[in-house]
Amino acid sequence: MGQKTRHILSLSGGKDSTALAIFMRDKIPEMEYVFCDTDKELRETYEYLNYIEAYLGKKIIRLNAAVGFDHWHQVFGGYLPSPSMRWCTRQLKLKPFEEFVRDDPIISYVGIRADEDRVGYISHKPNIRTVYPLKEAGIDYAGVIKILEDSGIGLPPYLKWGRTHSGCYFCFFQKPIEWVRLLETYPEDFDKAQAYEKVTDQPGKTFTWIQGMPLSELRKPKNVKKIKRRYAETQERYYKARGNKTLVEVLAELDVPTREPTACLICHL
Ligand code: SF4
Incomplete structure (x- = not known):
């Protein structure tokens, strides 16, 4: 018998991945929700994740709990990450995610909307298949806002002070x-x-x-x-x-x- 496929949804604290989690809640009950914590996230994000967790009725697994940004900052000799040298994304977001999924067969759920042209993180690991349920269901920006409002979770609170x-x-x-x-x-x-x-x-x-x-x-x-x-x-x-x-x-x-x-x-x- 083949290995059982795991379903994983990675939350960022942003509106699209949150809307996706809400959208998927009753569709895939065995979904594993993860959040790669840099330990330097916006303070409202931690609060927002608590609301999401309560709504999902499931623990959001926090990755990196022990090794946050400061550890890697030291390893990189005080070199700050930049758009052309994103060691933070690699060490604090991609790597922990890949370690968490191991070599199990995975379906990874990514919150790209129907009105977007971009592609999300697609792992080159052959065991990971990425899917875009919002895009596939034709859910655009207005649709995401509606999902967030209807759920009672609302928009991420940092938008109120202008962080985008x-x-x-x-x-x-x-x-x-x-x-x-x-x-x-x-x-x-x-x-x-x-x-x-x-x-x-x-x-x-x-x-x-x-x-x-x-x-x-x-x-x-x-x-x-x-x-x-x-x-x-x-x-x-x-x-x-x-x-x-x-x-x-x-x-x-x-x-x-x-x-x-x-x-x-x-x-x-
Ligand atoms: S790109 Fe780097 S600094 Fe920016 S949010 Fe991601 S981990 Fe943090």
Whole structure:
């Protein structure tokens, strides 16, 4: 007899993977829900996971409980991860997931929506088959919001203060305006993020979250003002071009194009 297939859904604390978990709850009772914890997630994410857990009536298995970001930061000699050097995703999200699934036959459920063109993390491990139930069911952005609202779980709470994605509070994928919001909402987290940076005169020895802009500079009132102004100007241009938006769209900044690199799906879905 062949090995039994395991069903695994990896939550990120973001709206799409949460909606997927709600959508799948009664379809696959043996689903295993996991969350790869960097130990540096947004404080609201931990709270949000508790609501999800209560709704699912099942424990969300936390991976990495003992070895979080700081361990790997040390192993990488203080080198901060960046869009081109995402050691954090590899060590704290992908690896723990693959260790958890072992060599068992797996169906991995990923929350890509019907209105999205991107692909999620697809393991090259031959025992993992990835499926996209939201996409397959034609569930788009509005559908995800409806699932979250109907369940009573609602949108991730960090959207209220303007953070647009789940993940670490210091994630290098966040936009300058999100750094400003972090500074204004949770200054102690901004200070902690800043403490990871190392600014020196020696080439190759400077580590900052944003290339060329240490947080010690970003936080200066004149720079905060500049970032806010630039953001307001971009918003205004797009409001004019796109007409009325719903509150949810505003919060999620869905229609504001960005030149930032594509964020990491496993952390942010
Ligand atoms: S949220 Fe950002 S910093 Fe955290 S593990 Fe993912 S890519 Fe890295």
